[in-house]
Amino acid sequence: MNANNPYKQPTSNVEISQPPSDSVSELAFSSKANYLAASSWDNEVRIWEVQSNGTSIGKAAFSHQAPALCCTWSQDGSRVVSGGADKAGRMIDLGTGQTSQIAQHDGPIRCIKFVEAENSSPILATAGWDKMLKYWDLRQQAPIGTVSLPERAYAMDCINPLL
Numbered sequence: 201m202n203a204n205n206p207y208k209q210p211t212s213n214v215e216i217s218q219p220p221s222d223s224v225s226e227l228a229f230s231s232k233a234n235y236l237a238a239s240s241w242d243n244e245v246r247i248w249e250v251q252s253n254g255t256s257i258g259k260a261a262f263s264h265q266a267p268a269l270c271c272t273w274s275q276d277g278s279r280v281v282s283g284g285a286d287k288a289g290r291m292i293d294l295g296t297g298q299t300s301q302i303a304q305h306d307g308p309i310r311c312i313k314f315v316e317a318e319n320s321s322p323i324l325a326t327a328g329w330d331k332m333l334k335y336w337d338l339r340q341q342a343p344i345g346t347v348s349l350p351e352r353a354y355a356m357d358c359i360n361p362l363l
Contacts (some may be wrong), residue, residue, distance in 0.1 A: 216248055216256045226270045232277030233257065239268035245282045247294070258279040262292050262299045269308060275316045275360070280318070280322060283309025289326050303340055311356035315363050325363050327353030 214359030220240035228237045234250040243264045248256040264284035269321025271282040281291045281302065289312060303309065312345070315335075316322045324336040329352040335345040356363065 201327070212252050212254055214256055218246070218258050220244060220246065222267075225268060225282050226272075228272050228280075230273045230277045230323075231275065232273075235273075235277070237271045237273065237280045239271040239282050239284075241267040243267055243284070245271050245280065245292070247280060250325070260292055260294060260297065262290060264288060264290060266308075269310050270312045272313055274322060281312050281314070283312040283326055283328070287330075289324070291338070303334065303336050305332060305334065305342075307332075307352075311353050313356055313358040313363065315358055315361060316344050317361035325356070325358070327356050329353070 201333045206242050215321055219240050222240055222242035225239045230303040235247055236250055237247045239245045240322045245262050245268050247260040249259050250256050264286045266285035268282050268284045271280055273280055279291055279293050287305045287308060288301050292299045303326045305328040307328050309326050309328040311327040313325050314322050315325050324338060327333045331352055333347040333349055334343040337344045339348055
């Protein structure tokens with residue numbers, strides 16, 4: 201065990217139980233626990249706990265109405281958000297198991313990231329094939345900001361607070 205990471209790391213490859221039935225579009229590890237999220241072309245976002253003995257346990261799953269194209273974790277590890285070809289951003293709260301739609305675009309959402317600055321509420325950023333970048337306060341239904349992009353979004357990253 202590493203002093204910076206209290207979670208024991210597996211010493212070999214881990215085969216995921218109940219994997220997606222179609223191609224994986226994005227993988228994201230939680231920064232707070234040995235949890236892995238995967239979005240896939242079978243319209244599902246799945247979450248597993250990776251055990252130190254080389255096994256995995258399915259913890260949660262939620263669906264889009266078309267392929268799920270991206271996923272990421274909140275900084276505190278309590279929520280997973282995803283974007284899909286159904287033009288929707290969706291979220292699961294792992295504490296309650298409740299899912300909700302939290303974003304909407306006019307085209308598929310290809311990129312999704314939390315932007316979490318110190319001493320402020322987390323903001324969700326979504327970018328899509330509608331050439332729009334949108335910022336969302338999860339307490340509101342409408343975006344709190346939009347940016348027109350010169351082309352469709354295919355990749356996005358965040359090192360807080362930089363997007």
